[in-house]
Amino acid sequence: MANEDDTTVATTVIRNADWVIAWDEGAGHHTYRRNTDIAFADNTITFVGRNYPGAADRVIDGKERFVLPGLIDIHAHPEHEPLYRGVREEHGLRNMYMTGLYERSQAFSAPDDEARAASAEFAYCELLLSGVTSLVDISPAWDGWIDLFARSGMRGFLAPGYASARWRLTNDFELQFAWDEERGREGSRTALALIDQAARHPSGRLSGVVSPMQIENCTAELLRDSRDAARERGVPFTVHIAQSVLEVQEMIRRHGKTPVQWAHEIGILGPDTILGHALFLDAHSWIRWWTKTDLALITDTGSSVAHCPTPFARYGQVMENFGDYLRAGVNMGLGTDTTPHNLVEEMRKAAILARIAARDVAAVTTADLLHAVTVGGAKALMREDLGRIAVDKKADLVVVDLGVAQMIPARDPLRSFVYHAADRAVRDVFVDGRQVVAEGKVVTLDQAAAGERMVQAQRRMLAAAPQRDYRGRSAAEIVPLSLPLAD
Numbered sequence: 001m002a003n004e005d006d007t008t009v010a011t012t013v014i015r016n017a018d019w020v021i022a023w024d025e026g027a028g029h030h031t032y033r034r035n036t037d038i039a040f041a042d043n044t045i046t047f048v049g050r051n052y053p054g055a056a057d058r059v060i061d062g063k064e065r066f067v068l069p070g071l072i073d074i075h076a077h078p079e080h081e082p083l084y085r086g087v088r089e090e091h092g093l094r095n096m097y098m099t100g101l102y103e104r105s106q107a108f109s110a111p112d113d114e115a116r117a118a119s120a121e122f123a124y125c126e127l128l129l130s131g132v133t134s135l136v137d138i139s140p141a142w143d144g145w146i147d148l149f150a151r152s153g154m155r156g157f158l159a160p161g162y163a164s165a166r167w168r169l170t171n172d173f174e175l176q177f178a179w180d181e182e183r184g185r186e187g188s189r190t191a192l193a194l195i196d197q198a199a200r201h202p203s204g205r206l207s208g209v210v211s212p213m214q215i216e217n218c219t220a221e222l223l224r225d226s227r228d229a230a231r232e233r234g235v236p237f238t239v240h241i242a243q244s245v246l247e248v249q250e251m252i253r254r255h256g257k258t259p260v261q262w263a264h265e266i267g268i269l270g271p272d273t274i275l276g277h278a279l280f281l282d283a284h285s286w287i288r289w290w291t292k293t294d295l296a297l298i299t300d301t302g303s304s305v306a307h308c309p310t311p312f313a314r315y316g317q318v319m320e321n322f323g324d325y326l327r328a329g330v331n332m333g334l335g336t337d338t339t340p341h342n343l344v345e346e347m348r349k350a351a352i353l354a355r356i357a358a359r360d361v362a363a364v365t366t367a368d369l370l371h372a373v374t375v376g377g378a379k380a381l382m383r384e385d386l387g388r389i390a391v392d393k394k395a396d397l398v399v400v401d402l403g404v405a406q407m408i409p410a411r412d413p414l415r416s417f418v419y420h421a422a423d424r425a426v427r428d429v430f431v432d433g434r435q436v437v438a439e440g441k442v443v444t445l446d447q448a449a450a451g452e453r454m455v456q457a458q459r460r461m462l463a464a465a466p467q468r469d470y471r472g473r474s475a476a477e478i479v480p481l482s483l484p485l486a487d
């Protein structure tokens, strides 16, 4: 690997930034600051205020710049989701309460490690270009993952997935399961070894998250042991839960309890647990289960929720609603469960969908969403040194160009960024004090080359569909193009 310190300078100062989102520790919230200097030495912020008095090895002019803390994405699947571009946007089964998850994952998956490498590199670029500096990457363990992630320069929380069962379909309405408990055990051993390897990486930016994949696909024993393994290592634990109506019905059929209630019963909820989605709670209008205790169980145990609006919204599903979870006291973070990996667009969708679900403009505020992608994510990851611009915090910074058309007028630059410009205005990104995006280009990876390799990888994935699909259909039969193709 190339020397990663080549581009790091000892002290950098962003001089006189027009706008900064700084962390007010006493008040416990972010605040705007004008005409502010930010200095960082190596990977740590050393000064936030007017007229930095010290020496600097590099000075960045802050004129027409808006600096915000690096964004934290606590749920993503980079090794395959970009391969679904053009495949999954409208793919869902009405007979499965609109979800396409089960049919799609059975018919289409990354065909090989070359496909995974191309897909992940492409996704990492999308993430960096939208200002993500920390990522929970939930993927099956694959060769080259740690090296690629380290090369990206992003802060990595590698979450190698495993499970005791796989989903199995024989029709389009019933979710069945193929159990192989030893496979789950073996997968957990591989995952823990990879997490330990990541933690030893010399970059110091990598660590792990223990990630049994889905609540309904794991035995109670595997889930409990996984939770213990996470605690031993002092790392978070995550699991997909309450992500489809069929899953909730299956858990009620098995246990007489919702997935969240069963998770609580077996002891896997807690402050180090991140619940992937937790969208179909008992009180959700598509579930209407009688208990109405799920939200309180999440709150009382201090568990975090990784909310990913896009994949659900495409099926016609919404969380009910983000604002109610916040007011109940749940620590909320955001993720990019699918492509595009654009966390700023997820903020916008989360805000708008919460207001639609609540039929209330005051359901959430833009400040709530900013909190979720910074401090909320950091709390979920048990990292108080991330997600805030303040002295002694990690130098993970996003520099936005106020001169970009969609930012003008920048009366309220956060609103311009979230509701208008998004990634188009991201100019420079620093992770751990090291510049990874410069003038809107990723400097650590090659998105164009990854894109070319991904086109080939998607062809291989689509070609394999008839062997994988339960009805032996071609990709074109499972997911027709949006328009007919003329001769």
Ligand SMILES: [Zn+2]
Binding pocket: 075, 076, 077, 138, 240, 276, 337
């Ligand atoms: Zn997911």
